Amino acid sequence: MLVLRMLVYDLNSRSSAWISARVVATMFLAAGTVFGAANGGLNGQLSDPQGKPVSGARVSAESRDAGTRETRSGTDGRFTFPSLPPGDYKLVASAPGFVDVSQTVAIVDGAALAVNLHFARLASRTETVTVTADVSQIDVQAPDPTEKVFVSENLLDANPGRPGAPISIPGYPIETASSGIKAPQYFAPGVAGDHGEPIAQYVQVGSYLVPNNLSANAHGNGYADPNIYIANAIESVQVDGGAFNVREGNHALNLASVYGLRSHLDPFFTLTGDQRDITGTAGMSPSTYSWAAVEVSYGNGFLDRLEHRKQVKINGGDVFHAGDHTLTLFGIGYYGTSYMAGLSPIHGFNSVDAADGWKQYPDTIDPRQKDQTHTAMMALNDVWKIGEDQELQLSGFFRTYNLSLSTDFGLGLVRQSEFRTVAGGGAAYRKKFSRNFTLLAGADYQREAPRRDDLDHYNFYNPADPYSYGPFIKVDGNNVTIAPISPYVAAEGELNRYVHYYLGWRRDEIGIDNQDLLTPANSWNRWVGVNSPKATVTLFPEESWWVPEVALSFGKSFFTEDPRMGSAIGQQTATGSPAAVDPVETARSYQLVASKRFRNTDLKLTLGHETQTAEYGKIDPDDGLQFNLGPGRIRYLAATVSQGFRWGQLLATFEQADARDLDTGQVTPEAPRLIGDLSGTYQKLPFHLQVKGEFEYVGRKAVGNGCNENNPNDLTSYCLGAPNKEFRLALVRPFLEGRIDVGVNMMIASGYTGQTTENFATNFAPGQAGLVDGAVPENPISEVVGVRIPSYASLNFTYRFGRKMAP
Numbered sequence: 001m002l003v004l005r006m007l008v009y010d011l012n013s014r015s016s017a018w019i020s021a022r023v024v025a026t027m028f029l030a031a032g033t034v035f036g037a038a039n040g041g042l043n044g045q046l047s048d049p050q051g052k053p054v055s056g057a058r059v060s061a062e063s064r065d066a067g068t069r070e071t072r073s074g075t076d077g078r079f080t081f082p083s084l085p086p087g088d089y090k091l092v093a094s095a096p097g098f099v100d101v102s103q104t105v106a107i108v109d110g111a112a113l114a115v116n117l118h119f120a121r122l123a124s125r126t127e128t129v130t131v132t133a134d135v136s137q138i139d140v141q142a143p144d145p146t147e148k149v150f151v152s153e154n155l156l157d158a159n160p161g162r163p164g165a166p167i168s169i170p171g172y173p174i175e176t177a178s179s180g181i182k183a184p185q186y187f188a189p190g191v192a193g194d195h196g197e198p199i200a201q202y203v204q205v206g207s208y209l210v211p212n213n214l215s216a217n218a219h220g221n222g223y224a225d226p227n228i229y230i231a232n233a234i235e236s237v238q239v240d241g242g243a244f245n246v247r248e249g250n251h252a253l254n255l256a257s258v259y260g261l262r263s264h265l266d267p268f269f270t271l272t273g274d275q276r277d278i279t280g281t282a283g284m285s286p287s288t289y290s291w292a293a294v295e296v297s298y299g300n301g302f303l304d305r306l307e308h309r310k311q312v313k314i315n316g317g318d319v320f321h322a323g324d325h326t327l328t329l330f331g332i333g334y335y336g337t338s339y340m341a342g343l344s345p346i347h348g349f350n351s352v353d354a355a356d357g358w359k360q361y362p363d364t365i366d367p368r369q370k371d372q373t374h375t376a377m378m379a380l381n382d383v384w385k386i387g388e389d390q391e392l393q394l395s396g397f398f399r400t401y402n403l404s405l406s407t408d409f410g411l412g413l414v415r416q417s418e419f420r421t422v423a424g425g426g427a428a429y430r431k432k433f434s435r436n437f438t439l440l441a442g443a444d445y446q447r448e449a450p451r452r453d454d455l456d457h458y459n460f461y462n463p464a465d466p467y468s469y470g471p472f473i474k475v476d477g478n479n480v481t482i483a484p485i486s487p488y489v490a491a492e493g494e495l496n497r498y499v500h501y502y503l504g505w506r507r508d509e510i511g512i513d514n515q516d517l518l519t520p521a522n523s524w525n526r527w528v529g530v531n532s533p534k535a536t537v538t539l540f541p542e543e544s545w546w547v548p549e550v551a552l553s554f555g556k557s558f559f560t561e562d563p564r565m566g567s568a569i570g571q572q573t574a575t576g577s578p579a580a581v582d583p584v585e586t587a588r589s590y591q592l593v594a595s596k597r598f599r600n601t602d603l604k605l606t607l608g609h610e611t612q613t614a615e616y617g618k619i620d621p622d623d624g625l626q627f628n629l630g631p632g633r634i635r636y637l638a639a640t641v642s643q644g645f646r647w648g649q650l651l652a653t654f655e656q657a658d659a660r661d662l663d664t665g666q667v668t669p670e671a672p673r674l675i676g677d678l679s680g681t682y683q684k685l686p687f688h689l690q691v692k693g694e695f696e697y698v699g700r701k702a703v704g705n706g707c708n709e710n711n712p713n714d715l716t717s718y719c720l721g722a723p724n725k726e727f728r729l730a731l732v733r734p735f736l737e738g739r740i741d742v743g744v745n746m747m748i749a750s751g752y753t754g755q756t757t758e759n760f761a762t763n764f765a766p767g768q769a770g771l772v773d774g775a776v777p778e779n780p781i782s783e784v785v786g787v788r789i790p791s792y793a794s795l796n797f798t799y800r801f802g803r804k805m806a807p
Contacts, residue, residue, distance in 0.1 A: 038110035043080040045116050046073045046093055048236075053077025054119060056600070056644075057095035063087050075549075075597065093117045140430065140440045140492035141207070141247065143502035143536045144240040144553060144591075166231035168728065169239060169257070170677045171638065171653035173698050175753035179787050180307050180340030182371050182405070183225035187698070189608075190634035190657030190671050191254040197222040197559055198253035198587075198612075200242055203229070204260050205317075206328030206381030208395035208426060213251045215448050216480050216562045217403070217418070222251055228334040228375060229259060230293045232268070232283050233315045236260035241608070243555035243589035244534050246488040246504035247428075249444065251559045253587045254610065254634070261330060263319055265291040267801035272745075274794040276300045277309075284801075289319035302790035304363040309338035324385040335374040342369040342407055343785035346722055346752050350707075350783060353760045359463075363788060366408035366461040368469070375401045389432040393442070396425035406458075410760040410783075413458040413469065420450040436493040440504075443487040452517075453478045453564065477517040478564050484510040490534070498541065504534035512583055514563035524563075528584050532556040548596040548603070558586045587612040602642040610634045611662070630661040632668055648682035667702045667718065670756055674699030690732045698724040704757030706782040719784050724751030726789065732796070739800050746793040752786030759783075 042061060046054040057073040066085045073079045073093075084107045092102045098119040105115055164184045165174040176184045186199050201212040201224040217223035237259055242252035265283040272279045277299030285291045295313040300306040314333040319326065341364040349358045361367055379397035386392055399422040406415045428442030454477045459470020490504035513525040536553040561583050588611050595604040612632045636657035643650045655675040659668035667673075679694035700723045707719035732743035759782055 039083040039085050040107040040110055041080070041082050041112040042084055042089070042091070042105065042107065043078065043112070043114055046077045046079065046095070047116070047118050048098070054095050054098070055597070057093050059091070059093045059117075062090045062092065091115060091117070093119070095119065140438045140490055140502065142238070142240070142245065143490070143492060143504070143534070144244040144551075165226045166229045166234055167237055168679075168694060168696075169237055170651055170679050170694070170696075171640070171655055171675060172239060172255070172257075173672065173675060173696060173724070176787075179301055179303055179305075179342075180309060180338035180371050181227065181311060181336035181373060182340060183223055183227060183373075185224075186255065186257065187672050187675075188255045189636040189638060189655040189675055190659035190668070190673070198242075198251065198255070198585075199224065200248055200250070200252035200256040201226060202248070202256065202258045203330070203379075204258050205330040205379040205395070205397075206319075206326065207383050207393045207428070208328075208379065208381040208397075209247055209258060210330075210377075210379045210395075210397050211250070211424070211446065214401060214420065214422070214450075215250065215482050215560050216450055216453065216564070222559065223403075224251075225373070225375075226259070227336070228313065228332055230281065230283070230295050230313050230315045232265065232270075232281060233262055233291070233293050233317075234259055235262045241553065241555070241589065241591050243532075243557040243587065243610075244536055244553045244591065245555075246440070246490045246506045246532070246534055247442075249486050249506060249508060249532075249558075250446075250484060253557045253559060253585075253589075253612065261317055262291060263289050263317070265293060268798055269801075270796065270798040272794055272796045274792060276302060277794070287318075289321075290317065292316040302792050303341045303788065305339065305341040305361075305367060307338040307340060309336070311336040311338075326383045326385075328381045328383075330377075330379045332375070332377045334376070337370070337372040339367070339370050340407075341787055342366060343409065343754055343756065343758060343787060345783045346755070346786050347784060349760075353783065358760055361463070365410070366413055367466065368406060368413055368461060369408055370406045372404045373402065375399065391430050393426075393428040393430070395427070396423075398423045408461065410758040411457075412460045414475070415456045415458065416454070417456070418450045418453045420448060420453075422446070422448050434493070436495070438492045440490040440492070441488070443485070445483075445485050447481065447483040450478075450480045453480050474518060476564055479515040479517065480563050481513040482510065482560055482563070483512075484508045484560075498539060500538040500540065502534070502536040502538075506532040506534070508532070508558065510560060510584065512560065512563050516564075526583065528582070530556075530558045530584055530586060532558065548594040548605075551591075551593045553589075553591040553593075555589050556586060557589065558584050560584055582613070585613050600644045602640070602644075604638075604640040604642075606636075606638040606640075608634070608636045608638075630663045632659060633662055634659045634668075634671075647684040648680065650680040651678070653677040666705070669702060669704045671701065672698050673701055688733060690734070692728075692730045694726075694728045696724075696726045696728075698751070701755070703755050703784055704782055706759075707757070707784065719757050719782055721755035721784055721786065722751050724753075724789065725749065726751070741796070741798040741800075743796040743798075744793060745796060746791075748791045749789040751789050753789055755784065755786040757782040758785050 046057050046059070048054050053076050055073055055075045055077060059071050059073060059079045061069045061081050061084060065087050069081055069084065071079050071081060086107050086109050089105050089107060090102055091105055092100060094100045101117050101119055103115060103117060105113060107113060164176045168174065173187045174184050175187070176182055188199065191198060202209040203212060212224050212226070214223040237257055239255065239257050242248060242254055242256035245256070248256045264285045267284040268282065270281040277297065279295065279297035281293065281295040283291065283293035293315045297309070297311045299309045301309065312335045317328065317330040319328050344360050344363060344365050358365065377397060377399040381393065381395040384392040384394070401422065402419045404415065404417045406413055408414070424444065424446035426442060426444040428440065430438070430440045432438040455475040457473040457475050459468070462468055486506060486508045488504065488506040490502065492502045494500050508530045510528045510530065512528060514523055516522040532555065534555045536551055538549065538551045540549055541547045563583055590609045592607045593604065595602065610633070614629065614631045634657060636655060638653065638655040641652045653676065657671065657673050659671040660666065661668060676697040677694065681692045683690045685691055701721050702718040703721045704719040705717060707717065726747060726749045728747045730743060730745050732741050734741050
């Protein structure tokens with residue numbers, strides 16, 4: 001019948017030759033259909049540069065004979081073309097924020113072909129693409145629903161040319177507590193971690209998570225400094241709950257952030273500056289999968305206390321392919337030094353301290369405060385593809401770190417100093433047996449060895465002799481070794497089409513050795529064992545049900561406290577009796593995540609509950625003694641709405657938390673209770689302008705107690721800090737088809753970073769700020785202290801070498 005219809009049509013044509021050709025072609029196709037030239041199928045999965053599924057991407061199959069077919073990838077990144085005529089096809093995938101990926105495939109009669117596509121690079125003209133992952137984007141190596149922030153090579157970061165975090169993560173405020181180069185710290189709802197005690201940081205080298213946390217740092221229980229990274233080298237930041245992944249261990253109580261690296265940098269040079277700061281950054285790729293970047297900066301900041309900051313960063317990486325092996329190498333070098341304002345009273349000195357002679361000079365109580373840090377690190381990862389569905393991962397790293405930090409917390413200048421080496425490695429085996437069962441098993445080892453972990457005390461600042469440090473008093477001096485051995489195992493898969501599971505177990509055997517160099521009797525060593533079970537169950541309803549996907553998670557986690565607890569552990573273990581103080585804080589975490597996607601809008605709701613054991617190992621920076629923070633509880637709610645469109649995106653985050661001491665019922669000091677964030681990007685403004693903006697609000701929080709001048713011993717009245725408001729804007733205009741970018745960055749801010757309370761000495765010698773003959777302060781009154789957040793604007797110029805960029 002088909003042949004007859006075509007013949008009638010062709011008989012009415014003007015050209016007999018055309019008629020003959022159409023008749024023959026039609027008969028050939030009809031015969032092929034009748035005698036078995038059956039259509040074939042094509043399916044596959046899309047993944048991003050970090051291997052995560054990409055949903056909502058457009059996938060097309062183009063053929064000269066059969067035309068173009070289109071489909072969209074699902075929430076798991078999968079796509080399918082159920083019926084394609086035999087022939088050659090060009091398969092093209094495109095998604096906002098990525099460079100299109102294509103592959104030529106051949107469809108054979110009746111065969112089903114599977115092809116996986118991988119977005120290897122981000123679009124060079126995309127400033128930021130934020131993907132709020134739904135609960136379907138989980139696997140055995142990343143089982144917890146996460147938020148990702150993708151950053152392109154020409155990103156104008158939140159604080160260009162200035163120290164701090166290289167990228168702003170919506171919903172997780174970050175502060176540099178004392179200005180200068182001092183390490184910035186993340187905050188999460190209800191979490192009052194001091195520079196990263198309960199917040200883990202990693203850099204992903206290949207498949208290996210290299211830890212950035214430094215346990216038992218001279219400054220306290222933990223330290224993690226993302227300031228060592230160059231922003232242009234970062235491809236993504238992934239954030240999860242920390243407690244639900246067997247691969248994340250020490251410090252991963254409340255939050256874990258993983259920095260993903262690029263594998264290629266187009267040659268560029270960027271100059272950023274304002275009236276007080278200047279920074280030059282350059283990067284290149286000697287080969288397809290290698291890159292190197294360097295950043296040099298000098299500046300004075302925007303506070304009255306000039307920083308005289310000098311900072312040099314070197315980042316580099318390379319990827320090698322040798323048969324079934326993929327080796328990834330990454331290295332860092334960093335040096336920084338600066339003066340800093342330090343913490344000073346937000347509301348001015350109270351009447352008691354003012355009467356005793358305390359002054360701000362301004363923005364600081366002690367201009368001698370200074371920070372100096374240098375570090376170097378090398379990491380190597382080998383992924384050995386043993387078969388189609390199994391691989392062996394072998395990894396290792398080595399790092400050195402030095403700190404010399406002089407600060408004044410109200411009882412005179414103190415210097416915290418150390419030099420440490422950190423070495424570690426790991427092995428992991430992963431095999432996918434079926435959709436119902438994937439196995440991950442491995443073990444990590446790490447050895448941190450801080451040496452001369454010292455705390456020294458000097459005199460008060462005397463304006464009549466500003467360069468005098470006064471008598472030198474050693475408070476603490478320790479050699480510490482922390483060496484965990486951590487085997488783990490996890491299984492992941494589908495129970496049925498509606499239920500997905502993840503089960504894991506991690507065992508940490510932690511060897512801790514504390515050599516007290518000042519009081520040898522307080523030395524001690526112990527092995528501590530910690531079991532950390534993990535579990536996540538995910539429910540997947542049908543899309544037609546209009547109900548969200550839901551993930552329920554449980555996990556135990558821990559971090560090692562400062563071993564310089566000396567008297568509490570050392571004396572008891574020396575007599576052979578059990579130690580009353582456990583040098584490890586543990587936590588139990590529960591989390592519920594619900595997410596739903598409506599067209600280009602993502603909705604996510606997170607509810608969390610966590611309880612922690614008492615924290616004893618926090619060292620007072622003035623007297624070197626530990627103090628009990630008590631067992632705690634955190635409850636939090638986080639809601640995220642993300643709207644994507646062709647040339648940009650909007651992301652809104654709201655978080656509310658309640659954190660309390662379970663012994664007293666009091667609010668946990670310094671823990672944020674209210675966080676709001678609204679960020680957006682748009683690439684197609686008039687005059688070819690591109691823009692990124694962010695407004696962040698952190699509500700007023702209780703930072704301590706004892707601020708009652710009439711009754712300093714009244715611990716029922718809270719000391720309240722100030723709310724923080726920050727509006728960041730990055731505006732850029734490309735020229736010469738993207739070879740040159742000219743931009744402006746600004747921040748309009750009010751509030752204070754590092755908000756806490758300090759007690760200032762109240763017995764002074766006449767005419768100077770100092771204790772009389774070492775007398776003990778009488779009735780110290782807490783002051784709310786912080787560092788003022790300045791507003792600023794800076795200019796940015798970027799030149800890209802080599803080929804012209806596509807508009």
